[in-house]
Amino acid sequence: MARKNKSRGGHNPNRPRLWGKHAVAAALDNPERRVLKAWATRDAAGFMQFPPGLPLVIAEAPDLGRMVPADAPHQGVVIEVEPLEDLWLGDVLAEAPERAVLLVLDQVTDPHNVGAILRSAAAFGAIGIVTQDRHSPPESGALAKAASGALERMPWVRVVNLARALEEIAEAGFWRIGLAGEAKDDLKTALGPPRVALVLGAEGPGMRSNTREHCDALARLPIGGGMESLNVSNAAAVALYAASIA
Known part of the structure; x- marks a missing residue:
């Protein structure tokens, strides 16, 4: 899928540093x-498959530790990259199969x-x-890790x-389900159409009212009475x- 050079890739002056074996590989x-x-x-340079021509500096672990946030598990490798170009x-909607799930995050930062x-x-x-571009985190080592x-x-x-965007998603045949703890129906009841967009809001405030209005249904996860809610990543x-x- 081709990425378009729109804003994140072409105008971001910061070059993220990624770390950790999985993120770097x-x-x-x-x-x-x-x-x-x-x-x-x-040691890390011995098993990481760095391409020929990539500038590589052999460093000690404490030196790498100073290049990343405190206590970040760099696992002996750090790279500097250009941000990915925008999609x-x-x-994405045009390439969606007949049965598909899309995630929409409302101000999860x-x-x-x-x-x-x-x-x-x-x-999954x-x-x-x-x-939303203005209310989501940029690419970073912590996110990539x-x-x-x-x-x-x-x-x-x-x-x-x-x-x-939610209107465009609906036009592409997606049933938009907003996750809300106070919803009457649980998620199992709300599911059904082959194309589904799951909409999640930030922890605490949840989805904004305008986002809710652009959902076809609201649903809750069947959480037991011992816990009021889940972390947004666990809920997702x-x-x-x-x-x-x-």
């Missing part, structure tokens, strides 16, 4: 990812949560995730207007599993 395997430079311990929502959601989306066969390689494989569409994983077996 996935970036190296992604033909659409431009890797600029690598740093690695001698168009229309392209924590990079660890978004990374974990990318990982679950890849694990979602066709992509959609976020949480995604464990899924950042390079899962289509991630950033849009300006989420409500308009449960919802994706339910949709995958429906």
Whole structure:
């Protein structure tokens, strides 16, 4: 799937640094990812398949530790990359199979949560995730590490207007289900159509009212009385599993 150079790829002056074996290996395997430079311990350099011509600096583990956030598990390897180019929502929808699940995140901003959601989306066969450009985290080492390689494989569409995107998703034949703890129906009841868009809001405030209005149904996860709610990344994983077996 071709990525379009729109805003994230062409105008982001920051070059993310990714770390950890899975995140780095996935970036190296992604033909659409431009890797600029690598740093690695001698041991890590021995098993990481760095392409010929990539500038590589052999470094000690403490030196790598100073290149990443405190206590980040770099596992002996760090790379500097160009951000991936943007995807168009229309392209993702046009390539959707007859039976498909799409994730829509309404102002979920924590990079660890978004990374974990990318990982679950890849694990359960979602066709992509959609976020609002101004209210979602940029690519980063923390997000890529949480995604464990899924950042390079899962289509991630950033849009300006989420409500308009939800309208476009509906026009493509997707049944839009917003997850809300106070909903009357559980997710199993709301599922049914072969194309489903699962819409999740940020922890605490949940979905905004305009986002709710652009959902075809609201549904809740059948959580026991001992817990009021789940972390948004856990909720996404449960919802994706339910949709995958429906």
